Amino acid sequence: MDLQDLYREVILDHNRSPRNFRRIEPCSHSAEGFNPLCGDKLRVYVEKDGDAITDVAFEGSGCAISVASSSMMTEAIKGKTVQQARALFDEIRALLSGEADNEAELGKLAALGGVRQFPSRIKCANLAWHALRAALDGDQQAKTE
């Protein structure tokens, strides 16, 4: 078990200064993600123009992993289409469950893979992505697996 793998510099950086940490109001979609185990709670806001995601933001409180994951998520999907965002959700899920075969293509996001050695933290990394999917699906609350 290597802590450096979990708390990589890019994760610590996004935790220290989260990007797109704000509310979008009104917005086309928003959904909440809540992890009752540790109390992490965040809301993801998505603004769409047709099929394009023109803006995305989040707010809430959580551990370094969930904040960094949220922050990196907003950076990654801004400007993408809904379809591309959904595809990225699947890739991140694969990454976190150790089934990804294209880690190199994920760039910065690959840093999230460090949680794999820490099973109790996988949900932290997942949370924002589930909230994103819920928002895109028009749900109020993320369903976590």
Add this chain to the structure above:
Amino acid sequence: MTQVATTDRALPFDVEAVRADFPVLDQQIHGKPLVYLDSAASAQRPVAVLDAMDRYYRNNHANVHRGVHTLSQRATDDYEGARQRIAQYINARSACEIIFTRGTTEAINLVANSYARPQLGNTSEIVITQLEHHSNIVPWQLVAAQTGASIRVLPINDRGELEIDQFEGLLNDRTCIVAVNHISNALGTINPVNDIVRIAHQHGVPVLLDGAQAMPHTAVDVQALDCDFFAFSGHKVFGPTGIGVLYGKENLLEQMPPWQGGGEMILSVTFENSTYAGLPHKFEAGTPAIAEAVGLGAAIDYIVALDIERIAAYEQQLLDYATERLATIDGIRFIGTAREKASVVSFTLEGIHPHDIGTIVDSEGVAIRTGHHCAMPVMDFFGVPATARASLAFYNNRDDIDRLVDALHKTKQVFG
């Protein structure tokens, strides 16, 4: 002549000898010796408990109260013997006042459903406190929802102490029951339960004490407390999981209807009617957790041999040391600073989420609990989503505290 093992209170508490009784403590976690600081969530068990359960399964197991054969008699003797020892330890008037349950949670649910629900109407009130574990909140909410009763909550102050002066004002002739924890699992606060029982009784209201955290830290005498119900869990008092106790005053238990139906709890059954067994079996439907009861009896014996007063004195010293050492860490905030406190330290570190603290100290071999500790209303009161909590038992030593402090410094380093 055999020597009677009595403990001499003047002698220092021999923590190293005690540690040797707990095999689980002797292991490496991530290459470092385990430091277990999560006993409030679940304590570890001494060899004496493991051996008692093993002996029971190897030699004496059969179903209880059901057979004329020898093994069934032995199993019954072991099971009822454990009940006797527990009754004696908490000073119940009679062993029939000791109901075995799955734990504190089931004991509280039993009282909510069998004692309270039949009396509750839509003007009835149940009094709890802001300091409760979810298991002393949700069962009352369930019966309140079924009956229209309401729940009133005694608040806490900034130290995490009950606002005891406001307690009497919550009581009236519609109050059905008061349910309060004896010692808080989230903060360690020792509540003034003697006052609570006395005041409630002046208003004719019975009191349930959630004793889950009291049993491992303090002497419990249910007659001196004069509480009407007292609930605790085996696994928090160095016994097995899956077993716990509801103590109730005999006259109240007598009046209560059975909660669950099945074997063991009946005298006779026809399709027209069944008559119920007497106490305590009326409340123990089905084959009970026999080996677990035996293990709990052995755990109580272990505590008796160590002497709970000496345990409490030692833990208090350890708590003082922990509080002093932790206070030297920059950015630490203690959550819960009650003047009467058991060996639980809840805290936050500025700018670092408790969940991250938990992971990093674990990598140093130190086990603490992080989260809301099943007490979300307490977290809300202090305006934090979660805390880190180190809970100490008598098998912890100063070295454990030093290791925690070092691990917290390491945590701060990681977050630079």
